[in-house]
């Protein structure tokens with residue numbers, strides 16, 4: 001099956017045979033998925049590897065969350081829901097709010113106050129969600145929405161919801177379709193660990209169906225100040241600039257650890273400095289602008305390479321989970337400032353070429 005070029009075709013139609021669709025499942029879609037897989041020529045040369053990035057920031061709301069949300073929303077409608085709720089570090093709320101608007105459902109989101117990127121907040125609000133900011137972190141927000149969904153007729157669309165992972169596993173199918181087989185290694189940021197679990201499911205199912213022949217080593221990366229899987233314990237006050245993975249108690253932690261160990265990969269952490277260096281390098285050297293959390297996959301690749309974890313020439317796919325425009329504040333803070341000049345030719349020439 002090689003259908004990843006069909007951008008605009010609903011994701012859950014393209015991979016219908018791999019999803020628990022029924023005749024009663026509506027197709028709620030905005031043309032998600034079919035995202036580009038782009039080779040990083042300079043980084044490949046520098047590391048002696050064949051490095052590609054999966055640009056998940058090109059999904060309709062700018063992150064991979066759309067893959068799972070289109071299916072979770074379709075199933076929620078099938079099951080008669082009229083309202084959905086989620087806790088979110090930002091991107092889940094943007095996706096939930098957008099797909100709920102499209103499906104005609106009301107949406108409530110609970111976010112950690114002051115800790116979500118500006119673009120994500122703007123999205124949740126303009127798509128019409130009811131946005132509650134808690135004086136706490138993601139783990140607090142999730143505890144509250146779980147209880148709300150138990151006490152009220154409102155469907156939970158966090159990655160606890162199995163349909164989210166079903167939708168997200170399609171990214172692994174697309175990687176195999178684009179490369180002709182699975183890569184040697186997949187590098188991916190880990191927050192709640194839903195996405196890495198979904199990719200592992202996807203690679204396994206695709207091989208079983210005869211569409212690929214191998215499984216990649218799964219390498220997951222957490223931010224150092226928010227690395228419960230690396231430390232082997234819950235982190236009560238996670239801190240990192242990578243707000244999308246600022247999670248101290250990952251919902252899919254056990255499942256993800258099994259994937260990383262069974263595949264011969266592993267989990268490691270990267271510092272905020274390493275994440276930001278990869279973030280700047282991707283933009284300024286490869287022309288790829290992702291959000292800081294996403295860059296942890298490339299920061300992790302660079303760290304693992306330095307530790308001798310690759311064989312020369314291996315093919316690596318790094319998942320860039322979200323679009324750089326989500327977080328303009330960090331982009332501006334990490335860049336050289338603007339040069340202000342008067343509105344005349346000489347000043348511009350002087351600023352560019354000197355005296």
Ligand SMILES: *Cc1c(COP(=O)(O)O)cnc(C)c1O
Nearest residue numbers: 091191192193194195244321322
């Ligand atoms: C949600 C998210 C992650 C983390 O994914 P998990 O499934 O929670 O591990 C990473 N990066 C971005 C940009 C995200 O939105």
